[in-house]
Amino acid sequence: MLLSLLDGHARTSTELSIIAGVTPSTGSVHLRRLEQDRLVKTHRQGRHHYYGLSGPEAARALEALQVVAGAPRAGFTPSTPGPLLLARTCYDHMAGRLGVLLHDRFTQMQWMAIDSSGGGIYQVTSGGWKMLAALGIEPESLAAARRKLAYPCLDWSERRPHIGGALGAALLQAFLQKRWIARDPDSRAVSITSAGKRDLAKKFSVVF
Amino acid sequence: MLLSLLDGHARTSTELSIIAGVTPSTGSVHLRRLEQDRLVKTHRQGRHHYYGLSGPEAARALEALQVVAGAPRAGFTPSTPGPLLLARTCYDHMAGRLGVLLHDRFTQMQWMAIDSSGGGIYQVTSGGWKMLAALGIEPESLAAARRKLAYPCLDWSERRPHIGGALGAALLQAFLQKRWIARDPDSRAVSITSAGKRDLAKKFSVVF
């Protein structure tokens, strides 16, 4: 249930029960417990009860657990890259190979830099804002969000950080809106469109 | 058991059983399971079996879980700072208020900077090496270790990163050797000596 919620979509109690392979009554018990322990938040809309991760801390703990859970035996190289490894969502931003490459490009081009006051957060540079404006992302919209602007979020498959926070979320939305990427309706996987391949290579030197 | 191992010290099976409040036979079963799932590593020395965390991934997952587990209810400010909050060890490096302030100072003074190739690791600058040399830490000794040089490690009490990796471990050793800090034998807590208070203020502008 929790892993399925990592994509940022809230789901109803019955949906999550089906995903977990249990009856709704069983699922309901589990979700109540998860809510008590502040791992999920519920949002009631009519007769539907939507469950979503409580916040980035929960998402981070899950990803950290996946790192230890999925660690291959020593000296064993990983399997063939599936669509999930190429690009997927993590909570509300991009992860996988695409997410990590974007993170690298952003730091390499000095579009963002680690905040000198500590806290492990990134600040966007003036050059970065210029580039973001070209994508239709304005400083105001990011500053309005009551959350960290950007921070490195550890990627469980790449084992390297991708961009989390308000910036990461805005980039995901922008990419979706430009139809560079498309969500898989049934999973966290994200596919890169042909337009996406073309423009990502041009703007970010990211080739797929 | 796992939390007690976060200080980086390996412990014997019976020690861990006592900590957990169970008989050695019960503890042994748990430790075997933890070993199977690659959360702990064992090191056999004669008739003593020492158990320690398997690596930084396990430590990171534990700290991430503590963040969600210990998250106070919304709008509630934390309790009085105990010795653990002031300074403690995390795996094999310093954490708590001291660890976080050091991290801030290192980035602020540009003694280390985020590696532009990505990976969320820090590189030590030439100015940083000069400062480290004054502490008796040489580049060779850090490069020899087969581990990441330095990376931001999330602190569960401060919720901000401190310095992990080979650099973090070397700093802890150097501070201990200079008797700036002293280990509490029974916990992860670390106390700051009067000499430490004086020299830390002088060298790092860190006042306690």
Next chain:
DNA sequence: TTCATATTTTGATGATAATCGAAGCGTGGC
């Protein structure tokens, strides 16, 4: 109002896991 749908609660059952004492197995000391 009445019915259908989504969800939770309750209560009973069965599966699973934790626990401990006793016994077995290495290792070090004498």
Next chain:
DNA sequence: GCCACGCTTCGATTATCATCAAAATATGAA
């Protein structure tokens, strides 16, 4: 060679947990 010690394995007991069907609750639709 013998014993003491630390640790693990085994077997049996007990507690706990997950699970589901049925009933209850709540919402929306007809």
